[in-house]
Each structure stands twice: as C-alpha cells, then as structure tokens.
Amino acid sequence: MRPAHPVLFVATRKGAWLFHGDADRQRWRIDGPHFLGQIINDLVLDPRDGRTLLAAASTGHLGPTLMRSTDLGAHWHEAATPPAFAASADGSGRSVKHSFWLEPGPASEPGVWYAGTSPQGLFRSTDGGDTWSPFSCLNDDPQFREWMGSEQDGTPDGPKLHSIQIDPRDPQHLYIAMSGGGVHESTDGGRSFTPLLDGLAVVEGFPLDQPTFHDPHCVRLCPGLPDRLYQQNHCGIYRLDRPATRWQRIGENMPAEIGDIGFPLVLHPHDPDTLWVFPMNGDTVWPRTSPDGKPAAYRSCDGGATWQRQDAGLPTEQAWWTVKRQAMCADAERSPGLYLGTTSGEVWASRDEGTSWACLARHLPEIYAIHIGYPRA
Amino acid sequence: MRVLIPSPLHDYTHAPRVDARGATLGALLDDLDRQFPGIRFRIVDEQGRIRRHMRCFIDGTQQFALDRPLNGVEEVVIVQALSGG
Numbered sequence: 001m002r003p004a005h006p007v008l009f010v011a012t013r014k015g016a017w018l019f020h021g022d023a024d025r026q027r028w029r030i031d032g033p034h035f036l037g038q039i040i041n042d043l044v045l046d047p048r049d050g051r052t053l054l055a056a057a058s059t060g061h062l063g064p065t066l067m068r069s070t071d072l073g074a075h076w077h078e079a080a081t082p083p084a085f086a087a088s089a090d091g092s093g094r095s096v097k098h099s100f101w102l103e104p105g106p107a108s109e110p111g112v113w114y115a116g117t118s119p120q121g122l123f124r125s126t127d128g129g130d131t132w133s134p135f136s137c138l139n140d141d142p143q144f145r146e147w148m149g150s151e152q153d154g155t156p157d158g159p160k161l162h163s164i165q166i167d168p169r170d171p172q173h174l175y176i177a178m179s180g181g182g183v184h185e186s187t188d189g190g191r192s193f194t195p196l197l198d199g200l201a202v203v204e205g206f207p208l209d210q211p212t213f214h215d216p217h218c219v220r221l222c223p224g225l226p227d228r229l230y231q232q233n234h235c236g237i238y239r240l241d242r243p244a245t246r247w248q249r250i251g252e253n254m255p256a257e258i259g260d261i262g263f264p265l266v267l268h269p270h271d272p273d274t275l276w277v278f279p280m281n282g283d284t285v286w287p288r289t290s291p292d293g294k295p296a297a298y299r300s301c302d303g304g305a306t307w308q309r310q311d312a313g314l315p316t317e318q319a320w321w322t323v324k325r326q327a328m329c330a331d332a333e334r335s336p337g338l339y340l341g342t343t344s345g346e347v348w349a350s351r352d353e354g355t356s357w358a359c360l361a362r363h364l365p366e367i368y369a370i371h372i373g374y375p376r377a
Numbered sequence: 378m379r380v381l382i383p384s385p386l387h388d389y390t391h392a393p394r395v396d397a398r399g400a401t402l403g404a405l406l407d408d409l410d411r412q413f414p415g416i417r418f419r420i421v422d423e424q425g426r427i428r429r430h431m432r433c434f435i436d437g438t439q440q441f442a443l444d445r446p447l448n449g450v451e452e453v454v455i456v457q458a459l460s461g462g
Contacts, residue, residue: 059385060430061385061428061430061431061457061458062385062386062419062420062428062430062431062457063418063419063420063421063422063428065415065418065419078414078415080414080415082418084418084422084423085423085424086423087423087424087425088424091424091425091426092424093423093424094424095422095423095424095426095428096422096423
C-alpha cells in the first residue's frame with residue numbers, strides 16, 4: 001500500500017525544494033532551498049524503496065556531480081563516482097557537462113539507476129546511485145557519435161540524452177531519446193540500439209533519414225500498457241503502439257491556432273488513453289513561451305484523437321512562461337493530481353486531473369524538473 | 378605545499394587554504410582528492426583536462442598541464458574563472 005503523504009521534488013536553476021503534501025494534497029509545506037545556487041537538473045525519489053533521493057547537480061563553473069540522500073534531504077552525500085565518459089588515450093574524449101535525466105530501474109532490479117547526460121551519454125548504477133559506469137554501446141559507438149551531432153546540433157544549453165524508458169515486463173527492453181539524435185530501442189539490455197524514427201517529422205530542409213536531425217523532446221511509456229509510447233517532439237505529438245514501428249502524429253488533432261509544439265508530456269497512471277501536454281510557441285525564432293501568453297494544458301482521453309483545453313485558474317493573459325520537459329508530472333492517485341513548474345519559478349497543481357489549477361508557490365528560480373514521490377520511513 | 382581553494386569548493390575542504398603534496402600538479406590534485414574525496418572531478422574532467430572555468434596558478438602563472446613539476450613550489454593557487462558576470 002502506498003504511503004499517504006506525497007512529496008513534490010522541485011529542481012531549479014538555482015537549487016532544489018521539497019514540497020511536503022498532506023493526504024488530501026491540499027496543504028504543502030515547503031522545505032528548501034537545498035544546494036542554493038547550484039544547478040539541479042533532476043531530483044528523483046526511488047519509488048522502489050521510497051528513501052533514496054538523487055539530485056543531479058552542477059554549477060556554472062565546477063564539474064558536475066550527483067548527490068544522494070536517504071532522509072529526504074536532511075543529509076546529502078556525494079556519489080563516489082558520478083557519471084563520466086571513459087578516458088581516451090589521447091585526452092580528446094568527451095566530458096560530461098551535467099547529468100540531465102535520472103531514471104530508477106525496474107522493480108525487479110533494486111538499486112539500479114540510469115542517467116542521461118549532456119552531451120549525450122547513458123550511464124548506469126547498480127548501487128543506488130553511488131557509483132556510475134558508462135552503459136551500453138551508445139557513448140563511444142562511431143555511428144551513434146555521428147548521430148549525436150555536434151554542439152551546434154544540440155539544445156541551447158547542450159545536447160542531451162533523456163527519456164530513458166524501461167519496459168516493466170522486461171528490463172532488457174528499453175528506449176532512450178537524444179536531443180538531437182532521435183529515439184532508439186534496445187531489446188538486449190542496452191548492448192545495441194536501433195533507431196525508431198519512422199513517421200516522425202524533422203525541421204523542413206533537414207533529411208528525414210538521419211537521426212542527427214530528429215529532436216524528441218519527451219518520450220513516455222505507458223505504465224499499464226507498455227506496448228504504447230507517446231512522444232512530444234520538436235515537430236509534433238506522436239503515439240506508437242508496438243509492435244508497429246511507425247509513429248502516428250496525434251498532434252494534428254490539436255487546435256490549429258495552438259499547434260503541437262511543446263516539451264513535457266504526462267501520462268495518466270492508470271489509463272493509457274489519457275495524457276497531457278503543455279503547448280508552447282514554436283514559431284519563427286522559437287520564443288518557447290505559452291501561445292499568446294495564455295498558458296494551458298491540453299488533455300486527451302482517447303489516445304490523442306481529440307484534445308481539451310485546461311486552463312481554469314491559470315493566468316488568462318500576459319503570462320509568458322512555459323514548462324520544460326521534466327517539469328510536469330502526475331501523482332499516482334486513482335484520479336491523479338497534476339503538477340507543473342514554470343520557467344518563471346511558479347509551481348501549479350491540479351487536484352482534478354487538470355480541470356482547475358492553483359498556484360502553490362511563486363518566485364522560485366527557473367524550474368527544470370518536478371517529480372512526485374511517496375516516501376517510506 | 379599550501380593550496381588556495383576557491384570558495385565554491387569550500388564544501389569539500391571547509392577551509393580556504395589546505396596543505397597537499399605532489400611532484401606534479403596532477404599528483405597534487407590526486408592528493409587533494411585523497412584528502413577531500415570528489416574535489417578533483419570538480420576541477421579536472423575525465424579526460425584529464427582542467428575544466429574550462431577553473432584555473433591553476435603557480436608562481437603567478439596559469440598552468441594547464443597536469444604534468445607541470447612542482448619542484449620548489451610553495452603555493453598553488455586554484456581559482457574559479459571570472460566568467461559569468
């Protein structure tokens with residue numbers, strides 16, 4: 001049985017905060033800042049033990065690291081060996097700029113974690129995040145290095161490996177995504193990966209068949225239907241039902257004036273047909289703001305065939321923030337609550353599946369990630 | 378020899394100046410890491426390069442080579458670059 005009290009883990013450009021909720025998700029006690037001034041790209045509680053909390057930390061100047069806590073941040077300890085690429089003989093190899101995406105392994109592999117980094121790298125820990133090693137062929141394979149492109153092909157704050165999704169039925173079966181570099185699938189425990197790009201659009205002018213120019217923003221695997229994937233891409237919203245290999249652009253069903261560009265994509269914990277996105281303006285120079293300054297979530301309850309706008313309680317004008325790919329999540333309740341953090345440092349929550357929203361906090365630093373967790377004593 | 382530690386790394390050393398030993402700059406950083414686990418990776422990346430925003434001064438001169446000998450050196454100054462405004 002799940003413990004009753006949720007905690008929101010909020011990672012920001014200048015530190016981390018924990019929001020301790022009551023059983024009704026109505027009152028939240030704010031604890032923080034942790035790591036004031038440090039860039040926290042991700043902050044995740046292990047759902048398997050309810051105790052191990054990992055923070056991907058860096059600063060603008062020092063090398064990156066990972067911090068661990070087993071008492072909800074009362075004490076932090078640095079990982080003994082944070083993610084780092086293999087050293088090359090001539091010193092010309094890559095170096096990790098920061099860890100970006102932290103993913104607990106499956107329930108069948110307690111202690112296993114994965115990390116995606118900038119620049120693109122995949123790392124694994126088998127001891128609860130204390131020591132990390134390069135994982136799979138990805139980091140140094142010449143073909144994948146070519147597909148990763150150069151710094152110029154990555155996002156403005158660095159190319160990233162993200163969206164590490166593990167099939168709950170088979171830990172040998174996993175997906176990863178790279179910005180840029182596309183979506184890839186492994187069925188052999190990461191020994192090899194195969195591109196999964198059919199049906200995905202790229203920016204006009206780039207060749208479709210080169211993974212380098214594919215930019216998945218967020219890929220999610222349905223927990224209750226692991227053969228279904230959803231994706232928010234630089235060029236649209238997609239669904240893929242395996243064993244098919246061709247993505248279907250469900251974002252074409254979004255209102256034309258809103259479009260289907262954005263970063264986060266959140267799944268209903270119990271209903272594989274229900275998902276949420278948070279559209280943004282991807283016109284011309286990519287403002288990365290809410291369309292027309294009017295932020296709204298969009299929900300589909302039929303696998304992306306139709307979408308409903310959900311903006312009750314959110315600002316109705318002159319709100320030029322948006323939501324990053326890890327900064328929106330759902331809790332595990334039967335009728336799930338939704339949580340999002342904005343680029344302007346606000347935390348918003350909905351207790352009714354997005355129908356209405358309330359602001360939990362303002363004036364935090366730019367929010368990079370929000371996750372919900374249920375700590376166990 | 379004495380080593381001046383920049384403030385962003387005081388969480389490791391809990392002091393602005395510490396003592397460390399080494400025949401080269403790299404060996405000195407290894408000794409620092411033995412005393413203060415984790416500090417070296419914040420200064421030097423996995424390819425053995427001093428990180429972009431870190432600087433090491435010996436006798437008032439910037440040094441970028443980890444094999445720089447430290448014979449007769451009394452103080453090594455590690456600073457964080459002034460980039461960022």
